Amino acid sequence: xxxxxxxxxxxxxxxxxxxxxxxxxxxxxxxxxxxxxxxxxxxxxxxxxxxxxxxxxxxxxxxxxxxxxxxxxxxxxxxxxxxxxxxxxxxxxxxxxxxxxxxxxxxxxxxxxxxxxxxxxxxxxxxxxxxxxxxxxxxxxxxxxxxxxxxxxxxxxxxxxxxxxxxxxxxxxxxxxxxxxxxxxxxxxxxxxxxxxxxxxxxxxxxxxxxxxxxxxxxxxxxxxxxxxxxxxxxxxxxxxxxxxxxxxxxxxxxxxxxxxxxxxxxxxxxxxxxxxxxxxxxxxxxxxxxxxxxxxxxxxxxxxxxxxxxxxxxxxxxxxxxxxxxxxxxxxxxxxxxxxxxxxxxxxxxxxxxxxxxxxxxxxxxxxxxxxxxxxxxxxxxxxxxxxxxxxxxxxxxxxxxxxxxxxxxxxxxxxxxxxxxxxxxxx
Ligand code: HSE
Numbered sequence: 236x237x238x239x240x241x242x243x244x245x246x247x248x249x250x251x252x253x254x255x256x257x258x259x260x261x262x263x264x265x266x267x268x269x270x271x272x273x274x275x276x277x278x279x280x281x282x283x284x285x286x287x288x289x290x291x292x293x294x295x296x297x298x299x300x301x302x303x304x305x306x307x308x309x310x311x312x313x314x315x316x317x318x319x320x321x322x323x324x325x326x327x328x329x330x331x332x333x334x335x336x337x338x339x340x341x342x343x344x345x346x347x348x349x350x351x352x353x354x355x356x357x358x359x360x361x362x363x364x365x366x367x368x369x370x371x372x373x374x375x376x377x378x379x380x381x382x383x384x385x386x387x388x389x390x391x392x393x394x395x396x397x398x399x400x401x402x403x404x405x406x407x408x409x410x411x412x413x414x415x416x417x418x419x420x421x422x423x424x425x426x427x428x429x430x431x432x433x434x435x436x437x438x439x440x441x442x443x444x445x446x447x448x449x450x451x452x453x454x455x456x457x458x459x460x461x462x463x464x465x466x467x468x469x470x471x472x473x474x475x476x477x478x479x480x481x482x483x484x485x486x487x488x489x490x491x492x493x494x495x496x497x498x499x500x501x502x503x504x505x506x507x508x509x510x511x512x513x514x515x516x517x518x519x520x521x522x523x524x525x526x527x528x529x530x531x532x533x534x535x536x537x538x539x540x541x542x543x544x545x546x547x548x549x550x551x552x553x554x555x556x557x558x559x560x561x562x563x564x565x566x567x568x569x570x571x572x573x574x575x576x577x578x579x580x581x582x583x584x585x586x587x588x589x590x591x592x593x594x595x596x597x598x599x600x601x602x603x604x605x606x607x608x609x610x611x612x613x614x615x616x617x618x619x620x621x622x623x624x625x626x627x628x629x630x631x632x633x634x635x636x637x638x639x640x641x642x643x644x645x646x647x648x649x650x651x652x653x654x655x656x657x658x659x660x661x662x663x664x
Contacts, residue, residue, distance in 0.1 A: 510522060
């Protein structure tokens, strides 16, 4: 028999949870008419009762214990918005054991335990929907699961972290230093109070793991991702990049290569005419290159209460339709097999390099030897007027294997005439 009323239990009313409640109030009737199901917010749980009371909901649906949602047989769908791995993982496991569909925005959890949780959901003939875990409000996961099923994806390249994109934007447009741009991001609400994972590239790496699992159909994990954060990029690098026709972005790149999958997150020089170069401020974009479809791009707000709430409620609508139509397993969710991974040292790329050197004869000769011996070919060389006997040198290489470039750099940096801490940034090619 069709089920016409579906009850939702919401766990966690922080930024996104508050957005979900507000959007459901605003558009609930429209959603119900569209999917022909009566969605009812059955219970809302948060440890902080005063926060719950600000939502303007009826007091009898407010609760402070997760069990009041997880073990309530009347609740059909739980929305997990508490974030982090535990207790979210245990809560979702318990919800599935109790026969409930799950909607989550939890990228850390889906990147680290997604496969095991999805397997449990499959065993129970249920599902977990996680559209909001990558790209906030950008409809992304569903199109990647469904609309590209007929194609083979070769590469996915994403700006998937709004905080770092906002920082690079302010550095490029307003000549702010990294620290100034970060504190502006925090003041404007575009960076978390603790932005460590964003700056270090880990937030983007979690999202890449989820994306790679979807587009390549392979089991990906965080330890297979090469991760470099944005802390080393300076205003000088941004200015030089502009001068040679590039902008700097933190990219998450997944590539299907003949030898296996290559996954990496690092600051990257993106050619000014690439679509990703036009993605500024806190916006996210994901560019997918498929054999048959060619290049496609998804663009929008990757965070924020209301954009992310649209993704959460779209998942709720999908789960409700599964429940109503008793199409328990209505969504494509491939079982991803293990695969081989290509370590960063075996990849080839072009490098931008900026360093300081003493202004004296022979500096270029030793550089030429170090690079020449490792077959590193230079495409561009810039040296401006010296200041205080110090020369600033910028080089851009042709394509070179990472390990050969690193060997050449070890030699270059061992020379006393070269100052330590160069900027080394890869180019998108
Ligand atoms: N901290 C993330 C960002 C948003 O800056 O994009 C949540 O994934």
